Amino acid sequence: MKSGSNLERLLRAGHFAVCGEMSPPQSADSSSIAKKCGYFKGYVDAVNLTDNQTAIVRMSSVMSSYYVLQCGVEPIMQMTCRDRNRLAIQSDILGACSAGIKNILCLTGDHMKFGNHPEAKPVFDLDAVQLIQMVKKMRDEKQFLSGDEIKQEPKVFIGGAANPFGEPFEMRVLNLAKKIDAGADFIQTQPVFDLARFQKWMDAVREEGLDKEVFILAGVMPVRSAKALHYMKESVPGMRISDDYIKRMEAITDKEAAMEEGVKIAVEIISEVRQMPGVAGVHIMPVMWESITPRIVEQAGLLPRPELPADEPAVTGLER
Amino acid sequence: MSKVSENFAKFCEKHPRLYACAVLAENAFKKPVFRCQDCGQCILSYTAFTCPMRCPKQMRNGPCGGTREDGRCEVYPERHCIWWLIYRRAKRMGRLKKLRRIQKPVDRRLQHTSAWLNVFAGKIDPPSWGKD
Ligand code: SF4
Numbered sequence: 001m002k003s004g005s006n007l008e009r010l011l012r013a014g015h016f017a018v019c020g021e022m023s024p025p026q027s028a029d030s031s032s033i034a035k036k037c038g039y040f041k042g043y044v045d046a047v048n049l050t051d052n053q054t055a056i057v058r059m060s061s062v063m064s065s066y067y068v069l070q071c072g073v074e075p076i077m078q079m080t081c082r083d084r085n086r087l088a089i090q091s092d093i094l095g096a097c098s099a100g101i102k103n104i105l106c107l108t109g110d111h112m113k114f115g116n117h118p119e120a121k122p123v124f125d126l127d128a129v130q131l132i133q134m135v136k137k138m139r140d141e142k143q144f145l146s147g148d149e150i151k152q153e154p155k156v157f158i159g160g161a162a163n164p165f166g167e168p169f170e171m172r173v174l175n176l177a178k179k180i181d182a183g184a185d186f187i188q189t190q191p192v193f194d195l196a197r198f199q200k201w202m203d204a205v206r207e208e209g210l211d212k213e214v215f216i217l218a219g220v221m222p223v224r225s226a227k228a229l230h231y232m233k234e235s236v237p238g239m240r241i242s243d244d245y246i247k248r249m250e251a252i253t254d255k256e257a258a259m260e261e262g263v264k265i266a267v268e269i270i271s272e273v274r275q276m277p278g279v280a281g282v283h284i285m286p287v288m289w290e291s292i293t294p295r296i297v298e299q300a301g302l303l304p305r306p307e308l309p310a311d312e313p314a315v316t317g318l319e320r
Numbered sequence: 321m322s323k324v325s326e327n328f329a330k331f332c333e334k335h336p337r338l339y340a341c342a343v344l345a346e347n348a349f350k351k352p353v354f355r356c357q358d359c360g361q362c363i364l365s366y367t368a369f370t371c372p373m374r375c376p377k378q379m380r381n382g383p384c385g386g387t388r389e390d391g392r393c394e395v396y397p398e399r400h401c402i403w404w405l406i407y408r409r410a411k412r413m414g415r416l417k418k419l420r421r422i423q424k425p426v427d428r429r430l431q432h433t434s435a436w437l438n439v440f441a442g443k444i445d446p447p448s449w450g451k452d
Pocket residue numbers: 374375376377378379382383384385386387388392393394395396400401402403404
């Protein structure tokens with residue numbers, strides 16, 4: 001056990017994990033976090049707290065993860081390389097771990113050009129692979145990147161992202177392999193809207209045996225309208241959306257009914273990826289629609305969420 | 321690297337004018353040919369002789385998640401994603417396995433120094449010339 005986080009324990013015990021996602025508030029008021037925690041408690045095993053997602057300023061992922069923890073929900077703190085250099089990242093990780101945060105998702109980060117401060121200086125001192133390697137060094141070698149000793153190492157479960165839908169396809173498998181080499185324990189993928197492509201990627205992943213070395217959680221994004229799908233298809237680079245889903249959503253004009261269809265599609269995608277060998281869980285990430293999470297988890301038949309006592313050693317044949 | 325080249329590098333470092341000439345010579349070649357960004361720790365031999373530092377996110381270990389279907393960069397759609405180019409060239413040149421190597425964080429102190437002399441002086445890893 002590397003971190004002892006709930007997510008790690010469940011995955012190692014062979015359970016199919018469920019993660020949620022929450023964007024921190026664009027305000028100095030944290031009360032919305034507690035409210036949103038109600039959508040997650042008992043429904044997901046851990047919840048991602050985004051780090052200035054799409055380069056729009058929000059409350060820091062460190063503080064919001066801390067608030068989530070206080071509400072009794074396990075956070076996955078996202079950490080990007082866009083806004084912090086290696087010093088700042090390491091100090092934030094120490095702080096976060098001292099507060100009891102046990103999962104960190106290491107990302108390169110969206111470029112500022114897309115956000116609300118496009119004129120800012122891009123930091124990108126490290127990239128995601130180097131960040132993963134640095135966190136692993138801090139945890140396993142008890143050393144800062146500089147080689148200086150850390151008295152109390154940060155015990156974290158290290159995550160990385162993978163995009164099975166970006167180009168060039170072969171590079172996407174190689175990238176995953178590099179993140180595993182660097183020290184990733186779990187991987188969250190970009191949202192699946194193209195099952196054939198995801199299947200193809202998983203086949204390639206299994207062929208290299210990578211699914212045995214890391215826990216792969218498939219991304220699932222429920223959408224409320226055909227417009228959202230169109231937007232992603234046209235304006236979000238690196239996404240693939242199959243026309244089937246667009247047609248299905250377009251066929252429905254009523255707003256409420258469209259939302260139902262969105263839930264139905266998400267549940268379908270979950271049951272499809274669940275069948276695929278090597279998929280260890282799902283990461284449900286509704287954008288600004290966190291309240292739908294419980295219904296999706298329930299309809300996908302993923303309730304109740306398993307609970308493991310904190311100190312029970314995991315019995316497993318899965319050595320990852 | 322050999323003792324001779326190491327001594328040569330040290331000699332250059334002690335003579336600022338000579339060093340400036342070495343940088344000039346390196347840049348005169350690498351800038352037009354590779355559009356080198358002068359990071360001082362060249363990994364061109366690992367990236368199919370395509371400089372990854374032109375990526376707006378300075379990705380040295382592979383593409384970000386945003387490469388478009390037509391191979392364009394997510395940040396600047398008018399350019400190709402540098403990693404899309406690297407991948408294509410590496411495949412053509414039989415250098416795909418070299419992409420698998422994890423590239424260390426950049427030592428920012430080496431910006432605008434001569435990567436060639438840095439190799440001679442043993443400050444950075446030597447290039448890997450042969451094919452996979
Ligand atoms: S698309 Fe390619 S060039 Fe553009 S930021 Fe991503 S990795 Fe860099």
